[in-house]
Amino acid sequence: MTTNEPVLRISGLSIAFRSGGELVTAVDDVSIDVAAGETVAIVGESGSGKSTTAAAINRLLPENGVITAGSIRFEGREITELGENELVKLRGAGIGLVPQDPMSNLNPLMRVGEQIGEALEVHGYGTGDAVRARVVELLELVGIPDPEQRSRQYPHEFSGGMRQRALIAMGLACQPRLLIADEPTSALDVTVQRRILDQLDQLTGEMGTAVFLITHDLALAAERADRIVVMFRGSIVETGTSQEVLENPKHEYTKQLLAAAPSLASRREPLPIRGGDVDARPLVEVTELRKEFHLRSPKAGEPATFTAVDGVSFTIPRGKTVSIVGESGSGKSTTANLVLGLEQLTSGRIAFDGTDLTKLKRRELFAFRRRVQPVFQNPYASLDPRYTVEESIAEPLKVHRIGNAASRRKRVAELLEQVALPVAMASRLPHELSGGQRQRVAIARALALEPELVVLDEAVSALDVLVQAQILELLAGLQARLGLSYLFISHDLAVVRMISDEVHVMQRGRIVESGTPEQIFDDPQNPYTRELLAAIPGAALAS
Structure with missing residues (x-):
């Protein structure tokens, strides 16, 4: 590598995918340089081509993906010409990778x-x-x-x-010279996110490691990257320093991204009050909830159980959004699974519409599942890879014997439109969709039965800001129109502020602070809550 050559130089890169005997262009004439010790963030909505560009660097495109033009040089070596043995040596040692999906990239x-x-x-x-x-x-x-x-x-x-x-x-x-980080912290709470990103910064400073950061989080890009590259429909539409892009965006798409990004200055718009009588009794009442897990091989002298949820109590009013925030392992997702009836509680009580869930018989439990629907965190694991989009969304309708084939097809088309997906996508399989598109399909499926309660476990964490804004607006509109209740599990505090009526902060299985968004975000009382708020990236985006 010559002295002046960057660690990574992408020149005129074009990538296409074979589909139905044709080549469909996904990346068109992209050029990016990343110098030693530099962090370059690639920002864009789901399907913009940012992850496809990253996959090409390591030559890890899907089988139907092909580089049709251009060059990728790492430390002066042309990646597109390397044999498989050379690539194996390069991956991990020279070029490190943090992929987006933690489930499909770890051997179970x-x-x-x-x-x-x-x-x-x-x-x-x-x-x-x-x-x-x-x-x-x-x-x-x-x-x-x-x-x-x-x-x-x-x-x-x-x-x-x-x-x-x-x-x-x-x-x-292996302390790589280039680290490709594809949405590396999308599943992480803000405190751990800050620790990880601080470590990446330390690597960059001490070893000259270059970081190629793929993200839909503009706040994170603004805080962590030296330069930002904005991609839209496979092409680069804007590039510049973080300050230049944030303070003086040139392209209309960049302006839209900035306008859609949530911040801690966000406020929830009051929902219109639905007509008719409103039942004052909460839809869900959780009382002194406790969940213990048995450890596989406890050490001598250590307890044989782990308490994931410890004495948690809260209510979910009808037509309202209750959010639970906290770092990974705080017990918030376990709490959600208990409310869904997917885990058996150790002690305590969960009442849905006045009925104790532990006392439901099999037929009553089936009816309960129609009234409560989940949207899980992982868009890759929540869809059956053998089902088309239409089959996935229609599945709950078939299970509950609602409608016929024609009416279900019509309902699927309505739901796809609601979550901003084209109806033509109904015939596609999950592997043909981006992560954000898969999550939108999962949300559409959850809404198919028009439930009373939707439990959303990190449901928008995989979405770019434009689609995230659409989904949050959709959820608010559905809530106003149908009187839906939401249990919203998230580590994204800006989103929580935007959507919530009430917020509970969890730490180590316990609720340590509760209140309205204004109380929690403007006047936090607990040191842990203050720590969470202090760790949020992107002060540059706050208004």
């Missing part, structure tokens, strides 16, 4: 520590005890508590945020 049959250790051994970073010690060090580095014990666990024993942290540890393991 291998312990987490073994998977990180495998990367170290492949690239000659030792064996045996030396590798195990380095694995524990890496897990501790990315904020996983009790890293030695956790290294012996399987991916399904980790929360979504912890799985993402394990992938980050894997990407950093």
